[in-house]
Amino acid sequence: MRPDLLKALGDSTRLAIFERLCTREHTVTELKSYFDVSQPAISQHLGILKHCDLVRERRSGRFAHYRARPEGLRPLATWLRHYQQFWPEKLSALSTVLKEIHDESR
Amino acid sequence: MNQGNEQIVVEYALTESPAKVWRALTEPELLARWLMQNDIVPIVGHKFNFRAQPMGDWNGVVDCEVLEVIPERKLVYSWQGGSTANDAYGHKLATTVTWTLEPATDNGTHLKLVHHGFHPDDFGFKAMGQGWRTKGQAIDSAAASA
Numbered sequence: 001m002r003p004d005l006l007k008a009l010g011d012s013t014r015l016a017i018f019e020r021l022c023t024r025e026h027t028v029t030e031l032k033s034y035f036d037v038s039q040p041a042i043s044q045h046l047g048i049l050k051h052c053d054l055v056r057e058r059r060s061g062r063f064a065h066y067r068a069r070p071e072g073l074r075p076l077a078t079w080l081r082h083y084q085q086f087w088p089e090k091l092s093a094l095s096t097v098l099k100e101i102h103d104e105s106r
Numbered sequence: 107m108n109q110g111n112e113q114i115v116v117e118y119a120l121t122e123s124p125a126k127v128w129r130a131l132t133e134p135e136l137l138a139r140w141l142m143q144n145d146i147v148p149i150v151g152h153k154f155n156f157r158a159q160p161m162g163d164w165n166g167v168v169d170c171e172v173l174e175v176i177p178e179r180k181l182v183y184s185w186q187g188g189s190t191a192n193d194a195y196g197h198k199l200a201t202t203v204t205w206t207l208e209p210a211t212d213n214g215t216h217l218k219l220v221h222h223g224f225h226p227d228d229f230g231f232k233a234m235g236q237g238w239r240t241k242g243q244a245i246d247s248a249a250a251s252a
Contacts, residue, residue, distance in 0.1 A: 006199055006223040076223065079199050080114065082188070083221055087116045091219065093140035098122045098130055100139075 005075055008052040013037060014045045018054055021068035028064065113222035121214040124207045128178040131205055142168070146183075148175045156187065164188055173202065181205040185221065199223060 009015050013035060020026060020034060031042050046066055049055035054072035058065045120127055130136045132148040142156035152172045160166040168187030175181055182204045201223050208216040 004200070006201070075199060079188070079201070079223075083114050087114055087219055087221060090141055091116055091118050091217070094130060095118065095120060097136065097140040098120060098126060101122075101126060101130065101136065 005052050005054070005072070008048050008054060011045070013041075014049060017042070017045050018049055018068055021049075021055055021066055022070065025058070025065045025067040027066070031066070113220055115221075116219045118217045118219075119210060119214060120217055121212065123213055124178045124209055124215045127207055127215045127217055128181075131181055131207075146170075146172070148172060148177070148181060150175055154183075170203075174204075179207055 009018065016035065017031060020031065028039055028042050028046070031046075032039050035042065046055060046057075050057060052072060054069055055066050056069045058067070130140065132146060134144050134146055137144055137146060142158045144156045145154045146152070147154065150172050154170050154172070156168040156170065158166040158168075164187070168185055170183045170185055173182040173184060182202060185201045185203045186199070188199075201221060204220045204222075206218040206220075208218075210216045
């Protein structure tokens with residue numbers, strides 16, 4: 001359940017962090033070197049990505065390592081699959097209804 | 107019909123005029139005949155909903171807010187409905203539906219629907235470009251395993 005999945009990816013910095021974490025695991029310090037934002041800000045972005053199940057954390061000694069969790073994008077996949085079928089059906093119905101309006105106005 | 111990974115685009119060539127198509131998009135009774143029961147008013151800021159038959163754990167309601175209105179040309183509203191638990195009803199993501207009507211040479215209408223997860227004015231939508239390809243692949247694999 002991730003109702004704010006799109007919001008999480010709608011922020012440019014978070015999106016960039018997510019993409020970087022798709023390539024390999026990073027620590028917060030490593031991530032900070034790529035972005036012009038503070039470490040607490042990076043941590044906050046990671047928190048939101050984790051909350052949305054887009055990132056997972058692995059503890060190793062003093063360090064936390066972060067990696068993207070592409071499966072977290074699954075709601076997006078199901079949303080697409082549903083509406084890719086839904087809209088063509090509805091638009092087909094619309095074209096029928098439009099013809100009926102035409103008939104009524106005659 | 108053209109389908110991207112990040113949005114759904116459906117285009118239709120209709121023989122009816124933009125004025126008539128606009129009515130079918132914005133008059134609740136006509137809209138209900140092809141989409142769902144609703145209380146739409148084409149005024150920016152108007153909150154309305156679509157109501158379908160409840161199914162499973164989805165109450166059948168899609169919550170919307172009118173975001174942009176250019177009479178007989180463009181209609182944009184937010185769209186949030188479906189179930190977070192059952193994939194069959196589409197996931198309850200906060201999305202946007204954009205209708206564009208263009209007069210066609212035969213006095214008909216070229217109707218375009220774009221249903222997307224980011225409003226085009228949002229930075230996130232613009233930022234997708236390059237990066238989205240990575241996610242597109244991830245989505246494909248997620249879809250394959252879903």
